[in-house]
Amino acid sequence: MLAGDPRRVAALRAALHRLGDPDQALHLIHIAGTNGKGSTGAFLAQALANAGYHVGHFASPPLGDPRNQTQRDGMAIPAAAYVEVLTHCQTVLGVTGAAFTTFEWDVLVALQWFAQTHTDWVGA
Numbered sequence: 001m002l003a004g005d006p007r008r009v010a011a012l013r014a015a016l017h018r019l020g021d022p023d024q025a026l027h028l029i030h031i032a033g034t035n036g037k038g039s040t041g042a043f044l045a046q047a048l049a050n051a052g053y054h055v056g057h058f059a060s061p062p063l064g065d066p067r068n069q070t071q072r073d074g075m076a077i078p079a080a081a082y083v084e085v086l087t088h089c090q091t092v093l094g095v096t097g098a099a100f101t102t103f104e105w106d107v108l109v110a111l112q113w114f115a116q117t118h119t120d121w122v123g124a
Contacts, residue, residue, distance in 0.1 A: 015093055019092055019112055023111045026115060026120075026122050029123045038059070041059070048121045049074075056070070056071065056110070056114040056117075056123070057070075057071045057124070060124075067082060070082075072113075072117055081113060085109045089105070089108050
C-alpha cells in the first residue's frame with residue numbers, strides 16, 4: 001500500500017525533479033490547520049488577484065467535482081488539460097497509474113499545470 005509510506009515524499013520529490021521541478025517556478029503558500037483553510041485561502045487568493053497576480057488553489061479533499069481541487073484564477077482545471085498534463089507526467093516519469101496514489105497524481109498534475117500556465121501564487 002502506497003498511502004502512509006514515509007518514503008512517498010521522497011518519491012514525489014524525485015518525480016518533481018524528473019518533471020523539471022515545476023514547484024520551484026511557483027510561489028507556494030501552505031495553509032494548514034483544522035478550521036478556516038477555505039476562508040483563509042479565499043482571502044489570500046482575492047488579495048493576490050487584486051494585486052494583479054494569477055492565483056492557483058489546490059484543495060484536499062476536493063469539494064464536489066474532483067477537478068475543483070485544482071483551480072487557477074477561480075476556474076477548475078479543464079478536463080482536457082488534466083488528461084494532457086497527466087499523460088505528460090506519466091510519459092516523462094515512465095510510469096502509469098499504479099506508481100502513485102490518486103492524491104499524489106493530483107499533486108503532480110496540479111504543480112505541473114500551475115507551472116505551465118505561469119501561475120504566480122498557489123495556495124494549498
